[in-house]
Amino acid sequence: MTPLLGASRADATTTWSLHPDRALPPDPAQRALARTILDETARLPIVSMHGHVDAALLADDTPFPDPAALFVTPDHYLVRMLVSQSTSPGPVRDAGVRSVADLGVAPALGAPEGTPPAETDPRAIWRRFCAGWSAFRGTPTRAWMEHVLIEVFEAPVRPSLETSDALYDHLADRLAQPEYRPRALFERFGIEVLATTDGPADTLDAHARLAAAGWGDRVIPTFRPDAFIEPMRADWGDHVDALGVAAGIDTTTYGGYLDALRARRLAFVAAGARATDHGHELLDTTPLSAEEAERAFDCARAGSLDTAGARAFTAHMLFQMAAMSAEDGLVMQIHPGILRDHDGPDARRFGPNIGYDIPIQAEFTRALRPVLEAFGHHPNFRLIAFTVDETAYSRELAPLAGAYPGMRLGAPWWFLDASDAMRRFREATTETAGFRNTSGFVDDTRAFCSISARHDLARRADASYLAKLVGEHRLDLDEAIDAAIDLAYRLPKESYPSPVSSLSPLEAAR
Amino acid sequence: MTPLLGASRADATTTWSLHPDRALPPDPAQRALARTILDETARLPIVSMHGHVDAALLADDTPFPDPAALFVTPDHYLVRMLVSQSTSPGPVRDAGVRSVADLGVAPALGAPEGTPPAETDPRAIWRRFCAGWSAFRGTPTRAWMEHVLIEVFEAPVRPSLETSDALYDHLADRLAQPEYRPRALFERFGIEVLATTDGPADTLDAHARLAAAGWGDRVIPTFRPDAFIEPMRADWGDHVDALGVAAGIDTTTYGGYLDALRARRLAFVAAGARATDHGHELLDTTPLSAEEAERAFDCARAGSLDTAGARAFTAHMLFQMAAMSAEDGLVMQIHPGILRDHDGPDARRFGPNIGYDIPIQAEFTRALRPVLEAFGHHPNFRLIAFTVDETAYSRELAPLAGAYPGMRLGAPWWFLDASDAMRRFREATTETAGFRNTSGFVDDTRAFCSISARHDLARRADASYLAKLVGEHRLDLDEAIDAAIDLAYRLPKESYPSPVSSLSPLEAAR
Amino acid sequence: MTPLLGASRADATTTWSLHPDRALPPDPAQRALARTILDETARLPIVSMHGHVDAALLADDTPFPDPAALFVTPDHYLVRMLVSQSTSPGPVRDAGVRSVADLGVAPALGAPEGTPPAETDPRAIWRRFCAGWSAFRGTPTRAWMEHVLIEVFEAPVRPSLETSDALYDHLADRLAQPEYRPRALFERFGIEVLATTDGPADTLDAHARLAAAGWGDRVIPTFRPDAFIEPMRADWGDHVDALGVAAGIDTTTYGGYLDALRARRLAFVAAGARATDHGHELLDTTPLSAEEAERAFDCARAGSLDTAGARAFTAHMLFQMAAMSAEDGLVMQIHPGILRDHDGPDARRFGPNIGYDIPIQAEFTRALRPVLEAFGHHPNFRLIAFTVDETAYSRELAPLAGAYPGMRLGAPWWFLDASDAMRRFREATTETAGFRNTSGFVDDTRAFCSISARHDLARRADASYLAKLVGEHRLDLDEAIDAAIDLAYRLPKESYPSPVSSLSPLEAAR
Structure with missing residues (x-):
């Protein structure tokens, strides 16, 4: 079917190489501007605050x-x-x-x-x-x-x-x-810090081993409680039990459950965590009253909570996670709108994350309102929202991030972290939210070897967008360079500050 | 109101001509790349697999x-x-x-x-x-x-x-x-094959005459059963009766109705059809149980099925159409999200398709799940989905087409088959679905004389997009040319294979 | 955090200046085309038909x-x-x-x-x-x-x-x-006419003073009845009372309420108004029967109308507003899809319009159908629709405006009136609706001093888009210039015609 491919020059006769101007605009003047900007960011350290690399990979440092x-x-x-x-x-x-x-x-x-x-x-x-x-x-x-x-x-x-x-x-x-080997590549990639994703009941032993090896500040955990706050999952009860064991707190009561979550969050803070991470099919953050929440928890433990009740409890728990973030300073990351395991038969055959996860529409304006009204101006609270539904960029996310001090807009994520999609992200969000209400690139990957490639591509996309602003005389070059450094380095660092300093001595000592 | 227009140069004093580089990028280097790519596709035959030209036009070959x-x-x-x-x-x-x-x-x-x-x-x-x-x-x-x-x-x-x-x-x-005359223009346009759109009860006599004239492989029918599977239509019963007559099968029972549809599909296959075509306001493919379906059919025949029941029956029948496609190999084309005859008064005055058809939001992720879970990996099944709701491109359609082997993403359709919209289509879908999960351009037109113009414009849009990839060093030129040939010629052919070979001898002989 | 900024050249050592080619495409050939087009529109008068400048500013002409x-x-x-x-x-x-x-x-x-x-x-x-x-x-x-x-x-x-x-x-x-001072700037900006926004019960005294000073044709009111047709508002009853006082008509009955609205609209017409303006969170234009409407009005006055009833009444009143527009010739502007005062606590602390207004999804195809079926072909009716939900551009608004003679598509509005967003607007709407079914730029601002800057930026955006069409040989230069003049000057004038001439002598004399 593809006769030309077999005869292609690059396949056979030329050396395979990376073009230094890949993913930059083709127009010579624009390309020169983009290169000038990229030159200032290309060698900055990588601050990778959201990803799925297994910490054991770096703790063990065994060859691939x-x-x-x-x-x-x-x-x-x-x-x-x-x-x-x-x-x-x-x-x-x-x-x-x-x-x-x-x-x-x-x-x-x-x-x-x-x-x-x-x-x-x-x-x-x-x-x-x-x-x-x-x-x-x-x-x-x-x-x-x-x-x-x-x-x-x-x-x-x-x-x-x-x-x-x-x-x-x-x-x-x-x-x-x-x-x-993994640690050698880590150094070679110029990674300053890498966040992993971990369950609340995880022992974090790989992180402990990394800390013992002096790598504690370089590889940090992230608190991901999805399975622990979704009673619609069949294994929710098991997770709540495991949470109790991990925290050493009885989780058969709603109060104990909240205390155990709080305690595990602090254990994550102690292990260097900067953030939590929340991915649910639907987004809702409406809190219940304490009595309603307790009743829902008890029903869920007894297996008698219906789907609507389970969803309401998850929404309530997202609100609780926000409240705890305002307390302990962990940045709250949220990325709704994915229907997991779309192909049920394949998921049953081959396991979860194989049956294809497919985006659905996501709504943010109404869904985030309870959390933003309560904590959106709190000096110790930060929410970072991600989407795979581009329609929310200019309509909901940029207006929200451009208004509430406690909210930032996360980088283009998953299906959207490619050249054209990253350009659309900046074009759709900058005019309302500016640059400094976004949180910098996250690679969100479990493919360790691709981390530097992904950050490289993102820096090229941002340099290209900024070159356009300069070429159209919408921004001066010095400002564009400064903004590029913000996006590549300062914003990811600043968007995920270490929460330890914000804790009261009593809390920090717990 | 438009004084400049009257004085316009082109109106009066210059020869009217087509610019050879129309719809190509204005930058000289990009334009040169786009031309190089276009040169390889501009003269390829036209494979027009989805359209609304009347077969009688070519069977009769009378002058316009x-x-x-x-x-x-x-x-x-x-x-x-x-x-x-x-x-x-x-x-x-x-x-x-x-x-x-x-x-x-x-x-x-x-x-x-x-x-x-x-x-x-x-x-x-x-x-x-x-x-x-x-x-x-x-x-x-x-x-x-x-x-x-x-x-x-x-x-x-x-x-x-x-x-x-x-x-x-x-x-x-x-x-x-x-x-x-029509056949002379058909030759002049370089059309290799042209698909028409036909009702299940149609006699296909124009196609028979074309076959008798040796044009049977060049003009082929498409099976479009909308009116036969929507009990909410007042004339549904008449259509079911007509179906029975056409098939020579009693359609007063649900089983006979299914048999008649199956028989007419095979008659279409015998007449050269490659595909079915389905356009419904709402998309849903949830099957009913056989008993529920039979009951709904009987109620519908008796005129006692309510709107919700009628919709559920239509959804069930779309699932049945998918099942029959997996059997007989007809490609299933689907294009939801159009509110027909928006202007009711004008539709009543001047007839259907005059009262303006206007798009509405369309949902695919949940709507296609039943069909994709059942047939998405079936070696004999292919679904091609079209949309006039661009928001589904990157959010739903590219992720689905980029996962399920049985699904391809149809070309930009109707309001979206213009230069800028075609660029947006490639930019929004390629990064997730690539090129080979799309099905190539379809002109979808009843305006016979515009067929070559439409394919020409589409080839220019694709050459321009591919030139951008080459200019940004995201693709090598030999690959871009190969991809352009895929889009212009190979993919429409391959996406709509002849189903005859996939039938068992028994079925093919029916 | 931003060391480079302090050292930036432009801050300190160079003269701050406006680049003459700002917001034009960077490619030299495209820029030259855009300049040629812009040269024909840059000095055209400003026709500002939708804004929020206080008429008293110009009536009093006191210094800022x-x-x-x-x-x-x-x-x-x-x-x-x-x-x-x-x-x-x-x-x-x-x-x-x-x-x-x-x-x-x-x-x-x-x-x-x-x-x-x-x-x-x-x-x-x-x-x-x-x-x-x-x-x-x-x-x-x-x-x-x-x-x-x-x-x-x-x-x-x-x-x-x-x-x-x-x-x-x-x-x-x-x-x-x-x-x-305001009037001097008005002259300097080259404003031909400026529309303000006013409540139905307003005395329009500032406009009267302007008229007395010979500025009556230059600063005109716009009829904005939102608060008078939303019974869900706590102060709706007060507004209806005030309407009665302003009109000198008893508004305790539904008939009187309608008569008072009609009378105030005619008072606005007499004061030079060209349009009404309607902003509601949800869009619906379904009329009630006269009996239902009367009953809903009575319940609302008695404080016993529930939320669903209140919404239905608002929808009905939008239909009535359309009917009155077909009578009195006021252009009907509509811009739904904003959730007002998103941050309730801040709105309560600092007042309305402070608590952040955030967009939500808007639906037009079904919502506008009742009004368009009734009045969409009426020679005296014009609806102009605005959106902050870009997804409706190609899917709903361009198809509707490209079909109904009574509808035009308003300019990109609010969060979308910036360079990239304005380009997206033209790219998403022109291919279906053309240029002449759009209504020209509106600045929608209360920031008087920014009016010329906003129109300047819009003209640059349109010149850039038109230059692209010319550069891609999709339009001849003379046509592009003509279209640019349409967009900058003719269309805003023509889209908001003076309604006086369309009234029958009897109506005009009322």
């Missing part, structure tokens, strides 16, 4: 096993795109991709009979990815992988069916070298 | 009657724009446009007293269009008409009140020549 | 008091942005901004204990604004203030903490001069 385990199997962007081509004529189907299992994703425990066993040959998995390289044209995966393969791993040729084995050997060779 | 009947009266884009200016001071009102009747649109049977009789003088209708030429500035109608008038009909001057009669004579002269 | 009272305290764009930075480290917090009170906004009557007293030192308020100058980067406030300060007030340096006092003295000096 193989190219498939590093690049393909855990990256849902990659896996989704390849599976999306699995019934169409073309190289992906020809390479044998029928389901996520062919890319090494293992069936979940209890998967039904007939669920395909996961491919275990990393070379075969890698080959399938290479065969499907053309499917990623125009996507950020393409940009990130190109950056990582060329810049970090010095890969000599564009992935393709033909180059797959040679590339595999090249990468496997690199992974065996000490410079490619 | 006159310029008004060809260009004005049947083109609702044109008619709407002219009517929209009918109460404003200016050339349209001055030219005597008061309602659609002044543009030749006839009152419907049973139109109320006082409904204005349709203008019958084609020269007067054409004059009204020419007088209103400036109203189309910036619209795709302007681009298409310019292309058709200059490229196809060699019109020498820009339309205006002054040039109207000369242009009319010029066009009428051309229409009398054999090179301007 | 001081820079803070002129530029900061009454401008909610400015106040919001500064307050949004009040808990973040940086110059705004350092300058002492804690709440709106620190910017001179006074607590409302009956504000709770502890509400901070308003700052009364204009120099201190001005200093806070200057200290926060960098917060406005990329916003229209930045563009407007730059224009006003440099072009109108000849300010020599960029605002900053350091330059604050010198700038204050410079501005105060200018404000004492006769050339800076």
Whole structure:
């Protein structure tokens, strides 16, 4: 189907390289401006305040096993795109991709009979990815992988069916070298601080080991209580029990439950956390009265709370999380509007986060009102809101972030952290919220190797947008450079301040 | 009101011509890239898989009657724009446009007293269009008409009140020549295959005549059952009766109704159809149980199904259509979110499709879930979704098409098939879905003469977008050219494969 | 936090100036085209048909008091942005901004204990604004203030903490001069006509004084009845009483209420009004029967109408307003989708319009249907719709305005009247509605001094968009110039025609 591809110049005869002006505007004058701005941010340290790298990776610092385990199997962007081509004529189907299992994703425990066993040959998995390289044209995966393969791993040729084995050997060779172990890459990427995501009942032992190794300020936990505040989940009760064990507090009562959450938040603060993180399908922050909340908690523990009641309790608990943030200073991150496990059958076969998470409409103006009315001007409160529904940018999020001192607008997230989408984000939000009501880029990734590629792309997008403002005489160059430094470095630091200083001595000592 | 217009250079003194670089980016370097890409697609055959040309036009191959009947009266884009200016001071009102009747649109049977009789003088209708030429500035109608008038009909001057009669004579002269008969234009446009839209009870006799003339593979039907699966329509029962007659199957029972639909789908397959087409105001694909469906059908036949029940039955039938597609291989096209006949009084006066169809919000993530969970990985199933609600591009449609192998994202449609809107489509969808999860351009037109103009404009828009990717070093030129050929030619062919091969011999023989 | 800012060139060592090509495209060829177009519109008179300047300002023509009272305290764009930075480290917090009170906004009557007293030192308020100058980067406030300060007030340096006092003295000096009194600026700005916004019970005495001074055609009222048709408001009854007094008609009955509204509309017509203006959180125009409406009115007067009933009555009254517009020829402006006083506590402390107004989703297709079906083709009816929800542009508003002769699409409004947003407006609406179904720019401002800056920026945005059409060979230059003149001058005049001529002698004489 793609005769030209096989004959493509870059595949075969030229050296594969990263263009220094990639993702900058093509017009020469605009490009020169963008480069001038980018020169001031390209080498700034990375402040990565929202992500999903496993802290144990850095605590253990063991080498990455193989190219498939590093690049393909855990990256849902990659896996989704390849599976999306699995019934169409073309190289992906020809390479044998029928389901996520062919890319090494293992069936979940209890998967039904007939669920395909996961491919275990990393070379075969890698080959399938290479065969499907053309499917990623125009996507950020393409940009990130190109950056990582060329810049970090010095890969000599564009992935393709033909180059797959040679590339595999090249990468496997690199992974065996000490410079490619996690901490070495961390240093090489210039990461100043990296936030992980952790459950309230987690022991944070990897973070403790990191602290013992002097890395405590560099890798910090984030408090993510979703499963602990959603009684509609079947395993909510188990989570509440585990919370009690972790906190050493009886969580069979509503009061104990709140105390245990408060205690675990302080344990996270003590371990260096700067923020909490909240992702729910629907957003609502309406509080219940203490009596209503207690009654709902008791019903939920007894298994007799209906769906509407469970949703109201989750909304109430989001309000409580905001109240606790105003107390303990943890920044409250919120990102609603994702329908998890859209493909139920696949989720049951292969486990959660495989059944495709798909955005839905999100509403912020009414949903955040209770929290913003209560804490939006509180000097110790900060809410950072993310969306995958672009329609809220100019309509709701920029007006809110441009008004309430306690709110900032998070960076373009998930499906929106690519070149064109990042441009749309700035164009839709800056005119109402400015730059300083946004919180800087977050990579939100579990793909450790892509962190520097993602921050690089974001800095290029911001430099391009700022170059446009300068080129259109809407901003002077010195201001654009200052704003670029804000976006790349100062704002992520300032948006996620260390909460310790804001605690009273009594609280800090708890 | 528009003194400059009368004095405009192009009207009077210069030759009217099509610029070879129209709709390409103005920057010289970007334009050169776009031209290089466009050069590889401009002369590829047209694969027009979704449209509304009447098959009889090509079966009969009779000459087009006159310029008004060809260009004005049947083109609702044109008619709407002219009517929209009918109460404003200016050339349209001055030219005597008061309602659609002044543009030749006839009152419907049973139109109320006082409904204005349709203008019958084609020269007067054409004059009204020419007088209103400036109203189309910036619209795709302007681009298409310019292309058709200059490229196809060699019109020498820009339309205006002054040039109207000369242009009319010029066009009428051309229409009398054999090179301007439908089949000659079909060849000249380089159309490889053209899909029409047909009701399940249609005899497909025009297609049979085309097949007899050796044109069976070039003009193919599409199965459009909307009126047959919406019990809220007053004429639903009549349609179900007609379906029974066409299929030779008793449709007074739910089982017979399903069998008749299945049989007519196979008749369409035998006549060369590749797809079905479904347009409903609301999108829902939730199936009922067989018992519920049977009960709903019986109530609907008895006239006792309420609106909610009728909607649920339509949703169920969309699920059935998907199930039948997985069986017989017809691609399922779906395009919800249009409120038909918005202006009820005008619809009653002048007939359906006159009262203005206006978009409403459309939801896809939840609405398509039942069908995608059931058939989204089926090797014989393909769903192509269209929208006139751009907000669903990055939020819902690209994430869905970028995940499920059984789904592709249809081209920008209806109000969105213009230069800027087509750019927004690629910018909003490519980063998540790539190119190969889209299905290529569809012209969706009943204006036969505009088909080549529409595909030309779409190829220019895609070349411009791809040139941007190359100019920003996000894609290599060889890949961009390959992607352009995908979009212009390979993807529409591949997205609508012939279903015959997928049928079992037994089914194919039915 | 911002070391580079202090060292910025423009702050200290260079002259502050307005670039003649500001807000035009950076590409030299495109910029030349945009300039050619802008040259034809830049000096056209300003027709400002929708705004909130107080007519007394021009009737009294007293000098503006001081820079803070002129530029900061009454401008909610400015106040919001500064307050949004009040808990973040940086110059705004350092300058002492804690709440709106620190910017001179006074607590409302009956504000709770502890509400901070308003700052009364204009120099201190001005200093806070200057200290926060960098917060406005990329916003229209930045563009407007730059224009006003440099072009109108000849300010020599960029605002900053350091330059604050010198700038204050410079501005105060200018404000004492006769050339800076309101009428002198009105002439200098080239304003041909300026519409104010007025309540139905207003005496219009400032307009009468203007008329007596020969300014009656230059400053005209607009009829804004929101508070008089929303029974959900606590003060609705008081407004209905005041309406009765103003009209000299008993408004205790529904019939009298309608008659009084009709009479006041005619009084506005007599005073030169061209339009009504309607802003409601939700949009609905469904009429009630006369009996239902009468019953709802009586219940509302008795205080026994529930929320649903009150909303239905408001919808009914919007339909009545449309019916009256078809009678008396006042253009009906509508702009739904704003949740007023989002921050209830701040609204209670500091008064309405301080508690932040935040957009919500707006629906037009169904909501406007009753009015458009009834009056959309009426030769004497015009509806102009505005939105702060961009999603409605291509989906609902352009299709409606591109079909109904009685509807036009209003200019990008409020949060959307900035460079990038105005470009998005044209790109999203022109391809469906063209130019002549839009109504031209409205500044919608109470900041008198910014009027010329806002129209200037809008003309630059339109010139840039039109230059793109010319550069892409989608429009000829003569047409682009003609369209630019339409947008800048002809369309606002034509969209808001004087209704007097359309009244029958009997009506006009009432």
